[in-house]
Structure formats: C-alpha cells, structure tokens
Amino acid sequence: MSILAASLRGAKRFFVPAAVAMAVLSATSVFAVDAPQANVGRETLVGTSSPGLAKFMGIRYAQAPIGDLRWKPPAPAPAASGTVDATKPGSGCPQGKSPWGVPSSNEDCLFLNVTVPADGSGMQFWQRKPVMVFFYGGGFTGGSGDLYNADDLARENDVVVVTVNYRLGALGFFAHPALDAEDHAVANYGLLDQQQSLRWVRDNIASFGGNPDNVTIFGESAGAIAIYAHIVSPMAAGLFQKAIIESGAPADQTLQTAEDQGKTLAQKVGCPVDAGAEAAACLRKVPVDALVSAQATPIATIIDGKLLIGPIADALGAGHYNRVPVINGTNHDEGNLIAGFMFDLSGSPLVAKDYEKALQGIGSFIPRVGFADAAIPAISKTYALSKYKAPGLAAAQVITDGVIACPAFEINKVMAKYSPTFEYEMADTDARSIVAPPISFSYRAGHFSELQYLFDLTSITLKGTPDMTDAQKALGRQMRAYWANFARAGNPDGTGLPVWPRFDDGKAGPVQSLNKPTSRSINNFATEHQCAFWRTVERK
Template sequence: MLLVTLGWATGCGGRERVSPAEPAVVDTTTGALRGTVTADHRVFEAIPYAAAPVGDLRWKPPESQPHWQGTRDATRPGAECPQQIAAVVHGPGDIGGNEDCLFLNVWTPARSAGHERAVMVWFPGGAFSVGDGASYDPSRLVAAGDMIVVTVNYRLGAPGFLADPALAYDGGQVGNFGFLDQQAALRWVREDIAAFGGDPARVTIAGESAGATSVCDHLVSPGSAGLFAAAIVQSGRCQLQGSRETAAHVSTDYAAQLGCGAADPAIEARCLRALPVDRLIATPLNYVTSSGIPTRGPVSGEPVLPDNPVTAIRAGRAAKVPVLIGVNHDEATAFVAAAPPATATQYRDALVRNFGPDADRIAAAYPAANYAHPGSALAAVFTDDDFACPAVTLAESLARGGPVYQYEFDDRTAAAPKTFPAGTIPLGAAHTFELPYLFEVTGLPNLATAAQQSLSGTMIAYWAAFVNSGDPHVANRPDWPRRIGDKVLTLRPDASTTATDFSGRHHCKQWPTRVPS
C-alpha cells in the first residue's frame, strides 16, 4: 500500500493559542497547561497524550486521555515507563518507572514567531526496553533551529510488546502496544501542536536506535499515513523485527514462565493483568537476538505493521517523504566492549558462533591483524553487518521515492558514558555517541572540546534545516548532497566532507540484506 503523506506547506499562522500576556499557559483539546518559560525556550512536560494503560487497559491499544479541569501543572517531568535502569548494554539494574507513563514533552522557542513552526517528534532509543522522552533536552535544537521538539514516552518491554494471543485485540491482533502509543502521540501532535505554535503539516518523525527502528516502522505502517512529512533515522537496526508467529510463541512461553499459562485465554489474560509490573520488567522478553542485542519491539505480520519494514521499503511501499539517515563509524564497539575477544583465535571462534559457514569469508575480509585489537575487528564486523550496510540498502531503496540524505558520524574522540567499560577496546564513534551533539542527554557526557562544540553546531544546523524544509542544506557549511550513488556526508570535528566510498570502506558487498521471516 502506498502511504499518502503531508506536503511541505508553509505555515499560514493564525492558529496559535498562546496568550502573549501569559506564555506559560497553553490551551489544548483536553485542558489547559502551565509550563516553564526561560530566556530562550518554553517547555511543557508530562503532557498526557493517552489514558494511563493500567488495570484493564494494560495490553490494550491506547485510549483517549480524559479532559481535566483547571490548569494542569506541566513544569516537571512525568514518570518514565517501567524499565530496568541502565539495562541495555551492561546487564540489569534497578527497576523504575510507572505504568501511568504515556506522556510527551513540548519544547518551543521562547517567543511567538507570528507563523507556525516546523516540528520534530523524537522517539527515544533503548532496545524497546529502556528510555524516556524527558531524558532528552532539545533546547539547543529549539533555539538555534527556530523549531518545536516533542519528546515521547511509550510502553516498553513486556508491557509494550507482549504478543500473547490471550491478549488479542481488534479482531485478533497481537503485540505492538508501544508502537500504537507512538501513533497516538502523533495524532495528539496533529490535533494540538498548533496550540504551541507548531505546524501539523510540517512534522518530522525522528529517533535513534530503537527510536529509529520505530521511524522505519512508521514509514510503512498504514496507521501512520498522513501524520508526518519527513523522517530522521539515526543508527536504526530496521531489519530487527519479530514475526507474528515467533512473537506469539515466545509470548505464550513467557506467560507460562510467569505462572499464567492457561488453556482458557481469558484466565491467562486476567492472570497477566494481575501481575505486579516489576515482575514483568524483571523477566526479559526477547523475540530476536543478533550480535548479542535483544529486541522485544514491534511485531510484523499484523494490520498495524503488515510487513517487515525492510521488505516493504525495498518493495517501494514506504511513505514518499524526505529522509535523513545515518550511522556512527564504530557502532558496535558499544556492544563488543563489555567482553571483547582477546586473541585472534577467540575472534575466529566468535565469527563461527555468529556466522557459521561464512566465518572464513568474513575473517578474510576483516583480518584481525588489520586492527589494533581482535575486539576491534569483531566490532567492525558487527558495525557493518548490523548498521552501516543495512543503512545503505535502506537509503538506496528510499531514494527511489523521495530525497534521501545520508551521513556517517565519525568523531572517534567522542566521550564515552561512565557506564562503559574502560581499557578494553577503543570505542571511537560508538552507538549513541552522536546524541550529545544534538541534545543534552541524561547519562551521556557533555562535549569536551571546542572542535566538538563546533561539530555540534554544524549538526544542529543540518538537522534544523531538514526539519524546517526537508533539505539539510545550510549556507556557509559543507554541502550535504542528496544521496546519488554512494554520496555520504562524513561528520567530523576537524572537517565534515562528502565521501563516495562508504560502501567500500564498510565491505558492504560482503553483507547481503537479511530480513527475518
């Protein structure tokens, strides 16, 4: 199905419902909000975009948020969705969050523009198991780009993606509750962003990692048609999807593991809904494992997501919108660093475990002797297989339907979070390391050097130009051409340049596109 999308119409003004005398108060369709006003931005936090998914609404599609009386306080972050804190890379941590978590945050420039501003909706990453919108402070993007940014919470882990047939809804659909949350947030933006001075016809959906995978899903989901006009895909592993059959089987086993397995689906559903949410979060739910990274996210083969997004995009069934897409030069060091192979033999063994009969071919393309450490060789393999080369496939396919702009973030001096293991292998430009160049992110370090701050300014200018116009061209910055052939903008602190050898440097001929069934 070809998705119909909104065009890049210029905002006409006249719909903003912000009082010049009281810019901290905004009227929405469900009630008034009081946010925070600073010298360069306004922020409205913990705005409910759907009813709390608790009790009988656990494992149900999101329902409309009831109206509230009076003016709701929007000056503090809302609860994050239940999750294991810091669980993505280095194992489980404390369980935090609350099921009443379907909130979004709206950041705007401090002053009214006299016209409607373009909007970026940001879906956080975190392997569909951790993350929340309030962890991302986009004030630099908002101020420098004269744009609005919306950051979104959505259900994670088992509460967001359990695909047990006992919990079937809408004629037998399973799973995808967190993805349906995202669509509800986009519908809220369509209905209410004008109240904040935003243009509902100029919405760019964006995300990193699991957030970027979500963007790929929106590009092909019938329910997302018409809700956005452009897309940004940062380090998206868009090929990682569970099929309905796999997800249903794993979810049924999951219910049995929690003591809720029953022949009667109604009994099984009641048992699951009665469990404390901490038990759901403490018990992992995984559909696919590749390169040691689990996913428990959206399920394809359902009306909400009929096909794996890579399959649908390659077949031309994606929204015909401008897309900005890219990866980091050393994505997989973030995953290999915790337990890298220490010797060439261990590297070879890791290739055999992951690639079976293809191990010899891959070892020849990535000889351990060419790298400073065997772990760096393995990280290069996973980076190219899981991130760089799939991005090439996606970019080539999407470019048949609209303008595509591809980048590679390559600041190999980027600072690592304190949670990363030290002294194992060089991390370089690892997974998530580009985020502080666009946002202030909880748990990620600030930029350390003038060169990094300069690169941050360049990236913010590019991203803002793309959100505002669908084209990242910025005067007095290195040119970012549309992707024709293998043109990829390399983002570096010393000088950002256009490269034409991205596929060759990442050995993409070694990696045929693999789409899970």
C-alpha cells in the same frame, strides 16, 4: 496497591474549575507570574521558561495503560478542563537499570514533553514552526523522553521539539495467543503509543506555535527501528511529513515468533499459554517488576498484520511505504560501544578462541540484519583477527559494517528511487563516551555517540566525562542546523553549512561525513565498510 492508587501515584495532571484555578494561582503563586501557558482544548498547561525557551513537561497524551488497558492500544487522554502542571516530566515506562534510562515500575507513563523557541510574541497557531518528534533508543527496554534535553536544538533553529515516552519491554512489545485473540491491534504496543503521540501532536501542536502539517519524526537505535516501522505502516500515513533514522535497521519478526517468546514469558510468571480469556486475565494481574524481570525483548518490531503488514525491507523494496523525505545515517564505529557492552563490560574482553562463538551471537543480534551461522567462516576470514589490535575490535567492525552501516546503505539505495534521501556518517572518532567507562579499546564514533551533538544528555552522562572541545561544540551546532533545516524544508542544506548532497541511487552515494573541523561529502563509504561483501552474506 489498587489501580486507583497506582494511577494517582503517577498522575501528572490535576483538574479544577477555571475560576477556582485562577483564584488558587493568585492566592498562592503556585506558578511564576511569567510562566508560559498553552491552551490545549479546555486545559491550560503551565510550563517553565528560560532565556529564549518555553518548556512543557509531563503532558499526558493517552490514558494510563493499567488494569484492563495493559496490552491494549493507547486510549486518548480524557477531555477535561482546568489548569495542568506541566513543569515536571512524567514517569518513565517500566524498565530495569540501564545506561539509557532510570528504573521504573510505574505503568502510568504515557507522557510527552514540548520544548518551544520563545521569540517574545508568545505561542500562536499562525507561527507554524517546524515540529520534530523524537523517539529514544535503548533496545526497546530502556529510556524516557525527558532525558533528551532539546533546548539548544529548539532555541538555535526555531523548531518545536517533542520527546515521547512509550511502553517498553514485555509491556510494549509482547505477543501472546490470548492477547492476540482480542479485538484490537496487537503486539507493537510501544509503536502504537508513538503513533498516538503523533495524533496528539497533530491535534494540539498549533497551540505551541507548531505546524501540524510539518512534522519530522526522528529516533536512534531502537527508536530508529521504530521510524522504519512508521515509514511503512499504513496506520501512520499522514501523521508525519519527514523522517530521520539514526543508527537503526529495518528489523522485524513474525507474530508467531513473538508469540512463542510470549509463551515462554507467560510460563515464567505462572500464566497459561493458550488463547483463553483466563490467560489474558492472569497476565494482566502479574506485577510489573515480575514482567520486567522475566522479559527477553528482541530488538525488533513485530509483523502484526495491522501496524506492520509484512517485512519492512520488503515494503521499502516495493515502494509500498509513506514516501516522505528521509535522512538515514550511522556512526563510523557503531560496533565499538556495542562490543564493549557485549564483552568487556559483561565480564572480560573477547579472546581469540571465542571469536567464532562471538560471531554466532552477533549474527542473532537483530532479526533481518543478522547472519546465518553458515556465513561465519567467510566473515571470520574477511574480518581476520590478524587485521585488528584486539579480538574485540574485529567483532566491533563486524557489527559496524554488517549489522548497521551496510544495511542502512542498501536501504538508502532503495528509498532514493522513490523519495528524497540523504545519508550521513558521524565520523568524529574523538567523540566522548558518555554512558560507558573505558574498556580495552577506544569507543571512537560509536553507537549512540551522535546524540550528544543533538541533545544535552547531562542527566545520563557519567561523572568525570570531559567537556566537549570547541571544535566538537561547533560540530554540534552544525548537526543541529542540518537536522532542523531538513525538518523545515526536507533538505539539510542551509546558509553557512557545508553542502550536503542528496543520495543518488544510481551513484550509490554520496554520504555526508559529519566531522570536525568541517563536514564533507564522501564516496568511499561502501568500500570502507565492505558492503559488497555483505551483499553476499546470507541474512536471517
């Protein structure tokens, strides 16, 4: 398929002169008479409406990164005039099958979606509603913004919510000597996409009644790792005013390490590994599916020298970051879902004789928050199998405490010195498992489980999953209110909500336990997750 044909296949907009557009609308009733409209530049976006909401989907925020634009920073979408169909989401970025997204081979994927609370007065620039921009997780290899239905978050709390597609895998997080020799920002193309989406928000969100000077970015898992990167990135300065980190880590790797991985991929797809222009040209001609099949994308950002100047943790420790208010939290049983995918759902439950081998894999799981093989004897003693009903649960607790919970806690102790910081632990151990079938142990409040309280995830929820209980629905309303209050004023507290104290670096806490029947602050987080032990563990 030609580049033009590929572009047309994934295109989400059509441009016609305004007079012709109005004639077409009148003659054919392409859109409902009461369909919401938003003027962006000389374009008129036509979306959909539901009680209390207006929604605009599949909005192009950058040119299609195809042909010569593959592995280039995103180029702004070209200015145009006319009517734009914003009633359907755009294609997700290229990815394989996963619980977090839909398989795609379409590189024309840089779209976003805007959900607007409608109060009967239309969308006016003077309304200046808080804006929340969400970056999905999925290991930097899966996901798309449209899967995260933000209707309740927007409607209940009078906030504008934006969900964003960004490049993934070998197309979004990739380094190679030939590409890195070109005169542009390199390697973190998915993060560059996210920053371009924030520029679009800055320039256009007022047309939806949003406040471009009050933007909160939030993300989960890989999306949370991206939030860490934007917090320290000089290129993101001024693009957001608050940040929410959900179940992430300050994970990064050197450009040299990433280039070595890129050379391996290049060899797999039959391209040179040198820095010559022929190698770059060869890579840009490789079919999308071949790249997706060959990729081995680490769950980490890349220290490229522009977007990321150095290790994220070092920048935070020195106070050299965009000092915005932050919520940074985790789930009580993060590792249960991850261990389930690593063992039970990848063949069979973990058995005792393979425990130390499993710890080696966990230690290499995420750069910067992994641990050296030399630490395994101490870890296997602290997390002895005799303490757990199954080896998989021991491995899960190592992941929960050592890879996610304690790194977040330690980072909060640092950030609280410089900017308002709030920490949570989602602790509903009865949380539904919506993306994974039953395994040899319970998922409890596992990784990803908090998102069902913030978004409607029906589109990726397994059939047969029970409905939320009334108590869980109430917890969801409470969590959405916390998130939106923070987006509005930099503090999650609000009328009718349990008080959420600010994290105090001197006291190393408290942490807000989000749970039913009511949330409360706790001071035993570090003890429960053995963070004192993890401070002694050699990281890698």
